[in-house]
Amino acid sequence: MAYDTYKLLRVVREGALVTAVVDAPPINVITMELFQELAALSIELEADPDALVFVLKSADPDFFLAHFDVALLIAMANAPAGPVGDVNTYHEMCARYQRMDKVTIAQIEGRVGGGGAELSMSFDMRFGVIGKTVINQMEVPIGILPGGSGTQRLPRLVGRARAIEIILGAEDLDAETAEKWGWLNRALPADAIDAHVTALARRIASFPPGAVRAAKRSIETSALPLDEGCRIEAELFQSVLFTDTARSQMQRFLDLGGHTREGELRVAELSAEVARPG
């Protein structure tokens, strides 16, 4: 996995952590070229056995991803027999970022709209900047609808009522409100977001890969009925429990202070020490 075929994405790998910076001036509109790079990257990432965490950010502090190219949509609208299938390739790209066995994080420092917001909603986590990040679904006023999974993922993220407000009202959603509504995992100060996301990404990248992958897969099954999900969870649990990694990590947890009052009062640190190579 060389990650060296991209022109609008600057991709860097550091151990199990892959970071991509979108740099498509003037405002990161998702043109066909950028779409193809984002889709290609999702395929390369998915196939990379060593990648465990992926962070997407933007070179432009004002725009994360503006939206899908409207000129391209007009061309599609004028040629119905043409690139219609692309709608589904957009769905496929989004599903890949959601379901790949890596943790995907969107670090959204500026505006994100339309198809850019839809792509972001497919990521496992979203972090934004207080007073800066703005979300906007501008499709309905211009006569279309969020057709890149937005009408499906937004209600799952913020509930039906607020999804209707965002999609049909098409007003700006600020970072604080987006955090309250669950669109953002957290809204952070502008000078803190990069350190915060990097620390979280590195932390996860330091954990046993098998456990990270199995846990994500198990969470993914939570869309199933509860008892069915629990059955799959039990299988995945056993698939990680009966491994040398689990045995040695759990032993290390006890050795480093697990089960003691002192150790358990700082369990978040302790468990990170367990994961750190001894």
Place this chain on the structure above:
Amino acid sequence: MAYDTYKLLRVVREGALVTAVVDAPPINVITMELFQELAALSIELEADPDALVFVLKSADPDFFLAHFDVALLIAMANAPAGPVGDVNTYHEMCARYQRMDKVTIAQIEGRVGGGGAELSMSFDMRFGVIGKTVINQMEVPIGILPGGSGTQRLPRLVGRARAIEIILGAEDLDAETAEKWGWLNRALPADAIDAHVTALARRIASFPPGAVRAAKRSIETSALPLDEGCRIEAELFQSVLFTDTARSQMQRFLDLGGHTREGELRVAELSAEVARPG
């Protein structure tokens, strides 16, 4: 659609926007008469091809809708063979407000309880007043349960744990908490709610009707499994994309400043200008 057969509802139409004011003194209890008017209105609205947005409010600043008529419930309880079917007509009315191809908004300035809260939860959006709006499900203490869809819609709105707290605890839920929990889209100052809801309603009413209807329908399918919902979304997307409205609106979006940094920094305004007749 004349909207002129109502005695407890004052219905006004202004273009694509229909507003109804409940005026059933002393406290807007949902008597059989008021229930029948609310149900009849849902049918008239559903059949109105020109209506796009509906707002329900109350003439009484203290009560939006108190609850279903308890004297009537006692009569039902005493005559099991009697008007039992009415339970399901209540469900049907609620489903109609949820699923009609119009956007339905409840502007809840005072108290709302029991069946009134259930009806409100069927609307697409709910707005309330800080320090004034109060929600209460009083069914369980008086020996029954929220049988007008409350046990179904409340967990969807605020999660299972808080639905249990509201329904089984039967305490008052204030506006600020209701907003935090997602029962209200937003809690607004008393002197701001009318302007806020009216502006939102007019804004949506100014958008292309086909896009508004298709977007709502697509959001409605988000209760299906994700991939299934995405398939329907793709169909609905194409149903609006290949229209003259979409073509001209999207072109107008580009003409008015879409894809430029200046235009996209004020995209919420820009998209409203697109929708405004040129």
Place this chain on the structure above:
Amino acid sequence: MAYDTYKLLRVVREGALVTAVVDAPPINVITMELFQELAALSIELEADPDALVFVLKSADPDFFLAHFDVALLIAMANAPAGPVGDVNTYHEMCARYQRMDKVTIAQIEGRVGGGGAELSMSFDMRFGVIGKTVINQMEVPIGILPGGSGTQRLPRLVGRARAIEIILGAEDLDAETAEKWGWLNRALPADAIDAHVTALARRIASFPPGAVRAAKRSIETSALPLDEGCRIEAELFQSVLFTDTARSQMQRFLDLGGHTREGELRVAELSAEVARPG
């Protein structure tokens, strides 16, 4: 139901309210012994026709339930043919606390982690202490995953994105954030939580048992498709409506001031008076 076979749980019954205090020093690790007592208690509670509300708390102000015994997990990992089935008995215990026809409340004043957090998520409601309650899923860093229903219940409680942050990030979640995200029903001051939970528990315990049980059961069906859930709700509604309890409680509601402006402005109190023996 004597509730007198427990050594690590101090169980007290007061009318329809049962309270259990976990007292398993030093830090309430869920050892096999504690697990068996918690499971046995769920069975005894489920079978108790007089219990209506159950509260679980801890004798240790710093720890509600630390997590499942890691030494025991190591033993399981070393003997795959051994007590593997226990994973599913954990699922069964959790499901029993969720589905029993009693309201289950976790009063979480200190830290709760791993399997303790999973058990807590199975309860109907969770209350915590501002500045004190801390939630941590430490499984992934030590090589396993939350296999006691955590990957299933956490996304239902806080959404997929925050479930991924909690489980894969394995950082501490403080009480205020847990309340915002919906993990806790409410985060309360340290000196207020006991009175708050006790008052809520007693209040529910004073309501008509048939209505409490039917309402919980109806809420439970809200995981079904909406129309299906509404059908069951209608049946459960009729099962409580056509009872002498409902008839007399509803009449009392009218007698005590229901349907009047004064009465309805204090409906939360009024409905509690209805439930109080006359």
